[in-house]
Amino acid sequence: MADEPEETPQLDVPVGMFExxxxxxxxxxxxxxxxxxxxGGEGDEPGEASADRAEAAGGEAAESEADEEEWQYPPFILLLDPPEYDDELRALIEWVEGVLVPGYLAEPSADARWCHLWFEHPVAVARLHACWLAWQELTDPATCGYTGPSTWHRDHLDPCVRELRAPNGPFTACTKGEHQVGHRLPGRVPSAWSHEST
Known part of the structure; x- marks a missing residue:
């Protein structure tokens, strides 16, 4: 037979390679x-796509890019206008009074000030909002792993509380003269801090 090679090359193939x-x-x-x-491509060969699906995929990709351009990270709370500001502040108040105050803030003192009307201090609102945004990200194991809470305490909570409760912090005037307001810890608010059994 003229079509077959005269000599078969000898290949040194390891036995396990075929497996x-x-x-x-x-x-x-x-x-x-x-x-x-x-x-959903039951009838197509691998590597082939119908024109309709390719067009749909192109449309979905463009739509996805448009969504990504429209979506933004949470804005700085002090730049929001009502009603967005009011909604964000309500959520922040729930977190601060339901999680932060009962879990982390001891009774106020001259060395560790706290104002129960903290939400009337723009500096406190800004700092606590930033701390809350970090808490949302760093307490979710899906986004931060197991070290997120430790990072949140070290990098966000501790500096925030230290600045707010400092003798020259935003609550300084709340303990002097006519600006004095009654300091108190708010009552317990149902929150992520306390898990109630149903």
């Missing part, structure tokens, strides 16, 4: 089936 190739073929077939299931 590896078969394993790879099985994995590729499995992944191909999974991709078809996920994309």
């Amino acid at each position: 590896d190739i078969e394993d790879l073929k099985a994995q590729v077939a499995s992944l191909t089936a999974l991709v078809k299931t996920l994309t």
Whole structure:
């Protein structure tokens, strides 16, 4: 036969290589089936896509890019206008009085001031809002792993509380003369701090 080569080349192939190739073929077939299931492409060959799906994917990609451009990180609370400011402040008050005050702030003193009308101090609102945003991110194991809470305490809570309660902090005037207001710890507010059994 003229079509067959005269000599078969001798290949030194390791014995386990054929098993590896078969394993790879099985994995590729499995992944191909999974991709078809996920994309709904039952009839297409691997690597092929219908024009409709390609157009839809292009449209979805453009839509996704537009969504990403529209979506923004939470804004600085002092830059918000009503009603967004009011909504954000209400949520912040719930967190501060439900989690921060009962969990972290001891009874106020001359060396550790606190104003129960803290939300009337723009500096306190700004600092506590930043601390709260960090808390939301750093207490979720899906976004921060297991070291997030420690990072939140060290990098966010401790500096925030230190600045707010400092002798020259935003609550300084709350303990002097006519600016004095009654300092108190707010009552317990149902929150993430206390888990009530149902």
